[in-house]
Amino acid sequence: MKTRALRLYGKQDLRLEEFELPPLRDDEILARVITDSVCMSTYKTVLQGSEHRRVPKDIANNPIIVGHECCGEILAVGKKWQAKYKVGGRFAIQPTLNYQGSPFGPGYSYRFVGGNATYVVIPNEVMEMDCLLNFKGDAYFKGSLAEPLSSIVAACKASYHTVEGSYRHEMGIKPKGNMIILNGSGPMGFLAVDYAIHAERKPELLVVTGTNEAKLSRARRYNSVKKAAEHGITLVYANTGQVGDVKKHLLELTAGQGYDDVFVYAPLKESAELGSALLGKDGCLNFFAGPTDKNFTAELNYYDIHYRNTHVVGTSGGYPEDMKEALALIEEGLINPATIVTHIGGLNSAKDTILNLPAIDGGKKLIYSGIDLELTPLSAFAELGKSQPFFGELQAILERNDDLWCAEAEAYLLRHAPAGLRERK
Structure with missing residues (x-):
């Protein structure tokens, strides 16, 4: 299967590319990423390249997919994990694996799994460390925000x-x-x-x-x-x-x-x-x-x-138990992470968003991997909506939801992104 992903080759060297994923092994899982929220840690990773403690030294020849605050849908499950994970299930990833003492984790270290991609192959160690977690919330973006x-x-x-x-x-x-x-x-x-x-x-x-x-x-x-x-x-x-x-x-x-x-x-x-x-x-x-x-x-x-x-x-990231608590708080509606979302964009905008993250005002930036859309602040929807019905409808949805990004807005975006913006087949 082909994927489209943003890969890191060196310091500030990000490239949006299309390439073939390897055949799925019995201990791996194939998934589609729906959304990834951009983290300052990703900016720091891109700034440092292979000097970052979680980035392999050979990324010039074996680039890694960036992005670690992701949520999506499971498409295929290798034989080893079929009792625990089901096709069609929503997932979130805890990227701090601590697998055999290694600092490596999805979004920092792997060639075929990261949040800024359309399709990914999740390696065995993610499941071994109980870091692939089921998510039962009403919106994918909420699953991606469980990691922060x-x-x-x-x-x-x-x-x-x-x-x-x-x-x-x-x-x-x-x-x-x-x-x-x-x-x-x-x-x-x-x-x-x-x-x-x-x-x-x-x-x-x-x-x-x-x-x-x-x-x-x-x-x-x-x-x-x-x-x-x-x-x-x-x-x-x-x-x-x-x-x-x-x-x-x-x-x-x-x-x-x-x-x-x-x-x-x-x-x-x-x-x-x-x-x-x-x-x-x-x-x-x-x-x-x-x-x-x-x-x-x-x-x-x-x-x-x-x-x-x-x-x-000092702490960096967390453990699976922390991610499970975060997911439960979101699923139960006790915490609404939509309050921190201020921008949305497509995979085509991920590179510039990451490279310029400190200079972009506002809160969290959501990247929807299956569409092309310039990074757009929610505050711009009303003005854009005067000439573009797509944004006009999104603005109406926000107004019904306390001016917040929400499950209804996400569903509309994924269904009605204008022709040419939806996922490339």
Whole structure:
């Protein structure tokens, strides 16, 4: 079977190509990818090429398919896996395999599986590690957004606190504690707030910082202070671009106690150092955002480490159990990841979207692999709809759904994309 896929050959060398997939083996699965949400990790991968820790050294001759936040449909199942997976079933992939200690995973390391493709062959190790997961949600895009949510689930579980008078650690954020998300007005911050509201372990105070008032306003709309209060959380959105002494302002929100759990959502030296300064006694800092510079450093307060028992962790991705929790939250309608979607596009737009991701404003960008469509912000639908009925109908659907991308909009897109935009046969 032929596939059309975006492949990485070297640093910033992405090529959209059509090629033959290998014959399916008994321990593999053939699938069609419907959508992939573009992750900053993919941008970092493309920036580094084979110097990235999860990318093989021989990509110049054996290119890999990029994209790891994908969802689609199973088309054929090898004999080994027929008892567990069924043709026609929807799937999502947890890309952090940890297979035999290898850092490799789909979207970073494989020639024939990745999110930016029409058809893929899923190798045996993905199933062996229980990383091919069934998805029962009402829209493919929600399955693709389970992966970023799973990394938030993992980060919250990885934070820890000591049990006084012992050498034991209690894993997870501190229940009814003070929690802050620095640089949290982007799409991952959106999901983190939603997860904090619906997770079993909840903070009592949750502060989210940012400097972009438009992003913070969107956050207040979809994850409101009122909604958080209904779940026992005092939620504060702090525009740190509008205060003088940021550290003083944020500490005052805790009555000077500091924060039990600090999450740093941007790989910035000043953010890491601010996070260290905000920690309360036995506070845990999670450096969530991965830097591209292998020599990235920032100062920590070692007095607090020694006398106040502060500590630091870092997480990247998650485990299958985290992905399963994320999928369940989405399937049950407790978390709606549509709140972070701001753009849609086809496979033809994936290359430019990835290469220019930091410069494109907004939240998550969804790539639908089976169509050709320039990356389009949802906010442009109304104007485009004046001359193009296709976008006019999409705008009407959004207006019926709180201005959010939704299952109805996805279904319309997949059924009615104008001639020439639907999947090439």
